Amino acid sequence: MRRFRNTSAGLQSGSAPHSQLFPPAEGVMLPPESFKNRVVFITGGGTGLGRAMATVLSQLGAQCVIASRKLDVLQQTAEDICSRTGNKVHALQCDVRDPQAVSHCVDQMTSLTGLPDVIINNAAGNFICPSERLSPNAWKSITDIVLNGTAFVTLELGKRLIQDQRGASFLAITTIYAESGSGFVAPSASAKAGVEALYKSLAAEWGRYGHRFNIIQPGPIKTKGAFSRLDPTGKFEKGMIDRIPTGRLGTPAELANLAAYLSSDYASWISGAVMRFDGGEYVSMAGEFNDLRRVTPDQWKMMEAMIRSTKGS
Amino acid sequence: MRRFRNTSAGLQSGSAPHSQLFPPAEGVMLPPESFKNRVVFITGGGTGLGRAMATVLSQLGAQCVIASRKLDVLQQTAEDICSRTGNKVHALQCDVRDPQAVSHCVDQMTSLTGLPDVIINNAAGNFICPSERLSPNAWKSITDIVLNGTAFVTLELGKRLIQDQRGASFLAITTIYAESGSGFVAPSASAKAGVEALYKSLAAEWGRYGHRFNIIQPGPIKTKGAFSRLDPTGKFEKGMIDRIPTGRLGTPAELANLAAYLSSDYASWISGAVMRFDGGEYVSMAGEFNDLRRVTPDQWKMMEAMIRSTKGS
Amino acid sequence: MRRFRNTSAGLQSGSAPHSQLFPPAEGVMLPPESFKNRVVFITGGGTGLGRAMATVLSQLGAQCVIASRKLDVLQQTAEDICSRTGNKVHALQCDVRDPQAVSHCVDQMTSLTGLPDVIINNAAGNFICPSERLSPNAWKSITDIVLNGTAFVTLELGKRLIQDQRGASFLAITTIYAESGSGFVAPSASAKAGVEALYKSLAAEWGRYGHRFNIIQPGPIKTKGAFSRLDPTGKFEKGMIDRIPTGRLGTPAELANLAAYLSSDYASWISGAVMRFDGGEYVSMAGEFNDLRRVTPDQWKMMEAMIRSTKGS
Amino acid sequence: MRRFRNTSAGLQSGSAPHSQLFPPAEGVMLPPESFKNRVVFITGGGTGLGRAMATVLSQLGAQCVIASRKLDVLQQTAEDICSRTGNKVHALQCDVRDPQAVSHCVDQMTSLTGLPDVIINNAAGNFICPSERLSPNAWKSITDIVLNGTAFVTLELGKRLIQDQRGASFLAITTIYAESGSGFVAPSASAKAGVEALYKSLAAEWGRYGHRFNIIQPGPIKTKGAFSRLDPTGKFEKGMIDRIPTGRLGTPAELANLAAYLSSDYASWISGAVMRFDGGEYVSMAGEFNDLRRVTPDQWKMMEAMIRSTKGS
Ligand SMILES: NC(=O)c1ccc[n+]([C@@H]2O[C@H](COP(=O)([O-])OP(=O)(O)OC[C@H]3O[C@@H](n4cnc5c(N)ncnc54)[C@H](OP(=O)(O)O)[C@@H]3O)[C@@H](O)[C@H]2O)c1
Numbered sequence A, B, C, D: 001m002r003r004f005r006n007t008s009a010g011l012q013s014g015s016a017p018h019s020q021l022f023p024p025a026e027g028v029m030l031p032p033e034s035f036k037n038r039v040v041f042i043t044g045g046g047t048g049l050g051r052a053m054a055t056v057l058s059q060l061g062a063q064c065v066i067a068s069r070k071l072d073v074l075q076q077t078a079e080d081i082c083s084r085t086g087n088k089v090h091a092l093q094c095d096v097r098d099p100q101a102v103s104h105c106v107d108q109m110t111s112l113t114g115l116p117d118v119i120i121n122n123a124a125g126n127f128i129c130p131s132e133r134l135s136p137n138a139w140k141s142i143t144d145i146v147l148n149g150t151a152f153v154t155l156e157l158g159k160r161l162i163q164d165q166r167g168a169s170f171l172a173i174t175t176i177y178a179e180s181g182s183g184f185v186a187p188s189a190s191a192k193a194g195v196e197a198l199y200k201s202l203a204a205e206w207g208r209y210g211h212r213f214n215i216i217q218p219g220p221i222k223t224k225g226a227f228s229r230l231d232p233t234g235k236f237e238k239g240m241i242d243r244i245p246t247g248r249l250g251t252p253a254e255l256a257n258l259a260a261y262l263s264s265d266y267a268s269w270i271s272g273a274v275m276r277f278d279g280g281e282y283v284s285m286a287g288e289f290n291d292l293r294r295v296t297p298d299q300w301k302m303m304e305a306m307i308r309s310t311k312g313s
């Protein structure tokens, strides 16, 4: 049972008072060893949300392979996680934009761990920019990572798994604006929408090979990578929190528990699904009359009287 | 070719300057007599958008039947339209919440005009209210009209048309928040979502009987019926216009042209479709970063510099 | 690591061979006592999926209240669950179509357990029928339970929780055809779509009161209630399994784990979300070219040659 | 008034009998000169749907510029249309995958006609193929045209129009599987989903510059370009027609009327909208129980009796 307390102790800084009614549960959720003998491959696993997912899956017994461009960052993360969980974490350099690099990375993984049971397409690039300032190269700098990179990783691993007659669970991290689009991040919106369509397509097509494909659409979760390029001045955060019904940002650990669930056998009947994970931000923005939350009880009384007195159309 | 002019002459009052680049074309769009020998049935056809649709369809040669609760209002509208277009308009009293009244109304129509070729479910009720203030009766006052009313009309006419082996085009007027939901209008959101599902269901099921089912989701269009109950103080209009990309409200005549198109043979391959008609309001609200339109060019320069200087994740 | 085995031992009867790559994990997923000191209210909790959810939540420490029309069925279920889990399960008679019955039921619950922390709107009615055979009463027999029933329960509990300044998690069980609609179950499609809009509306509106609202859209899960009315002859099951990418039906225990997750603090940042839970059936049906799974490798070779030899448009 | 006739004279070959209740109206719909003094730019305008749109817009008074790779095809089309309508049609070679070619093409157009008032992104590539057979190059061969090509054209024209303070209407031709995804055409599904997100993003962002962005999602319309690569053997057409509620394929002229409407001032309040144009195919595929259309009236009687006799859940 949970009520408003008179204190905001323990609130994330900047959070709304009612966020105390939505406290994050950040411990590992799944039963221990849920991923024992499982190999997990995570792109962009060295930082931010990728790192958080690798950590939880490693805690659950998985052997993780994390891959991105910066080998030093990956290695440091691998070491940190492994020293905490006792399970091996492998760091592989891989620029997902390059199909040959992807193929080479999978070769290396194959000798290290064998093919993966769980694949998480998490690597991405993004920055805010008015669309009229985007050069063709700026456009491609995002779509090449997010859409082509995801496709190259998915097709390469898919082919090899199919050849080996092995099943796997694929997860992609997209965003709440993949469906609605959003100004000022158009390349990211397009590329993430493309990823979602790819995943839904393969969920239908590759089920017969034992593959599942699911999607998480996160709302704002504070990571250096995302916030330094999406809220460089730090001024937009308050506005986000204001419109998020749960009154706070999400945490990497919460996302990681959801990702672990969707990648686990507990979710083996979930495929082609899209899970919004955003504290309610999307529905709050999209609903035409939600700004009426600013109306006070007294104003409501007055408006109700006016509405009642309306006659006819 | 259209450019910004230095004058706002001719703008709707309250519209943004750039709305001059989106001038409404309010003349009748379809070729004359497009609805000659066609019978059109419109619920709520005495006022607002229903009246506008009846007017345009009558101008295009249709014989219209308009039905709602207030017979005097309907009769006045019928007379007005008929005197303008020279085509017959029939007024029938009908409370769509009552299946027997609906059946009786269809009986009357059958003797007056025969069964309709075009059916427009436009009648509705709505008002803004915090959901915790809704009684069960308040809930039902909306859903009974919007969802049950639409269903009773649609099932009654559908059955008779099927029995007579006659095709028809059905159109429903819902709202942009039918999919997203919206606080403060929850009964309307639910009922309109129900209408959309009904229409999509029947588009699939009753095609074999010659029936098409389509949906228009309007954004804000100034009618007395809608605005007196959704913006009683007149204070919200500015906020809506601010976030509508085309910088103005829609007009009844624009909606009527779209409705005429979807109800005409030009659209005979359109079924199960949902057409948002809102000046872009929905995508503008829903996209997470659209508030950045408030950022000035100078601020963009500064932010771009900050983003570029970010290193790593 | 999971490969095709040469045996189909352990497959659900009727399942496709590749479903062995998607084995259900049916043990309880969340940590023990995740719902300790929590009160859970489930409509339709005496049978089928409702019973499965009550069982898992009770295993996790919750005190459950299950409510529907048949008190004897509820009492038997309550006893069964309690004897298995050792936690109290209360049975309350309640026809959700009747607002007074709902209010009375909540009164009773208040004295038994206090207001709930978790509410699951699971009660429903449904049957297959060509829409032209539906009477107004048949239409209302479904929408009154599903849409009005859900609204009455939600508004009644919401108001009281708000008054007590207490947060809660709401979950609704809808269906994969709520968004797409479906012929032959139009009343259910409409009512479930209405429930989804209600939940999204309240997710946005009532976050400030500490309430979350989420939705699960199940695909086919064999329960007596659903299958006796949706597949009375048992002939459609094979067709469903054929098009479900994971090659099998879902199980009540899998759904219950998902429901427990969404109702738990692990999901406290999830609100306004819709989770499809269907083995991939929806994307498989909806994608225009998915029937090409019937094409054999040899036929592909031939078609590829034909496509390659095409010149121009 | 339209009833089933006893003859199938005039039916498209292969169409279902009830398609006579959905006859295509193929004459030009908009008032003459609706596009007088307007410049229209259409990619892929030399063939198929692009050619049909150019024809109708030219008939309505527009000066058209059509652009794609094959200059000879474009020139022949330009001549054909111009000789029919009397309005100038310009043919420009342009591979949309190449940003420099796009920029050069726009330069040429600027001297020929000035910047366009209407832009239609219609160029595309597609072919059916199991995803496990796709090489990275095959993937890129589609996404480079469809997604990057659309982006390059849109950004280039957008920038110049913004600089000139001129409004324009943008239209993209996507597909019904952009949202749902589809196996066997995954690159096309992804790229088209990306186009939709781009358009919705810009609808929100560039409204202030006088730009509208809308989308048509066609179902199957017989063009050489599409059908030779999507149904090379001609065997799938029957299956499509079977599940299309209107019982026939769409025609290029019908699509062209819709495209003209959305590009005209009659639609100046439509932006960020997605119009499905598919004879109802999408809802028919997606709805879980739509296959019950195969059940005969006698079988329904039997099933209704079985359902009625069911007791309890
Ligand atoms: N945080 C949020 O609020 C939020 C919200 C919505 C969605 N998301 C999504 O969540 C995911 C993780 O984001 P994050 O917040 O954790 O930010 P992040 O720390 O910047 O993560 C992005 C990762 O992608 C990797 N990456 C970038 N380009 C790559 C390339 N070419 N090849 C391989 N890897 C590459 C980066 O590593 P290297 O630099 O070493 O290559 C980095 O580890 C992204 O998909 C993002 O779109 C985040």
Ligand SMILES: NC(=O)c1ccc[n+]([C@@H]2O[C@H](COP(=O)([O-])OP(=O)(O)OC[C@H]3O[C@@H](n4cnc5c(N)ncnc54)[C@H](OP(=O)(O)O)[C@@H]3O)[C@@H](O)[C@H]2O)c1
Pocket: A312, A313, B043, B044, B045, B046, B047, B048, B049, B050, B067, B068, B069, B070, B071, B073, B094, B095, B096, B097, B121, B122, B123, B124, B125, B126, B145, B149, B173, B174, B175, B176, B217, B218, B219, B220, B221, B222, B223, B224, B225, B226, B227
């Ligand atoms: N205007 C907007 O901004 C807007 C936006 C989105 C959607 N819409 C939709 O557009 C449609 C028309 O709205 P409007 O703006 O034109 O408002 P309106 O003038 O108030 O139209 C509503 C009509 O419904 C009729 N009606 C109400 N209850 C009825 C009943 N029980 N039986 C039969 N008819 C009934 C009313 O006539 P009686 O009083 O004579 O019964 C009235 O003519 C509605 O469906 C509305 O939801 C409007």
Ligand SMILES: NC(=O)c1ccc[n+]([C@@H]2O[C@H](COP(=O)([O-])OP(=O)(O)OC[C@H]3O[C@@H](n4cnc5c(N)ncnc54)[C@H](OP(=O)(O)O)[C@@H]3O)[C@@H](O)[C@H]2O)c1
Pocket: C043, C044, C045, C046, C047, C048, C049, C050, C067, C068, C069, C070, C071, C073, C094, C095, C096, C097, C121, C122, C123, C124, C125, C126, C145, C149, C173, C174, C175, C176, C217, C218, C219, C220, C221, C222, C223, C224, C225, C226, C227, D312, D313
């Ligand atoms: N099983 C599936 O494949 C499937 C698929 C999609 C969605 N669903 C959804 O899952 C939920 C559970 O279905 P199920 O398969 O478990 O079938 P079920 O056993 O028939 O469950 C329906 C429950 O609703 C209760 N109920 C019906 N009318 C009621 C009323 N007026 N007031 C209160 N309770 C009422 C019934 O109890 P009483 O008879 O005692 O009132 C029954 O316990 C439903 O919402 C259903 O739509 C199921």
Ligand SMILES: NC(=O)c1ccc[n+]([C@@H]2O[C@H](COP(=O)([O-])OP(=O)(O)OC[C@H]3O[C@@H](n4cnc5c(N)ncnc54)[C@H](OP(=O)(O)O)[C@@H]3O)[C@@H](O)[C@H]2O)c1
Pocket: C312, C313, D043, D044, D045, D046, D047, D048, D049, D050, D067, D068, D069, D070, D071, D073, D094, D095, D096, D097, D121, D122, D123, D124, D125, D126, D145, D149, D173, D174, D175, D176, D217, D218, D219, D220, D221, D222, D223, D224, D225, D226, D227
């Ligand atoms: N027909 C259908 O059933 C259907 C269904 C859904 C969607 N669509 C969409 O409708 C649009 C038109 O298709 P369609 O059926 O008319 O087929 P189509 O005749 O093959 O049209 C495709 C056009 O795109 C042009 N194109 C291809 N690559 C290009 C490039 N790199 N640069 C510039 N132009 C290029 C082609 O011209 P060049 O070869 O000269 O470059 C051709 O004119 C496409 O977007 C398609 O996806 C069609």
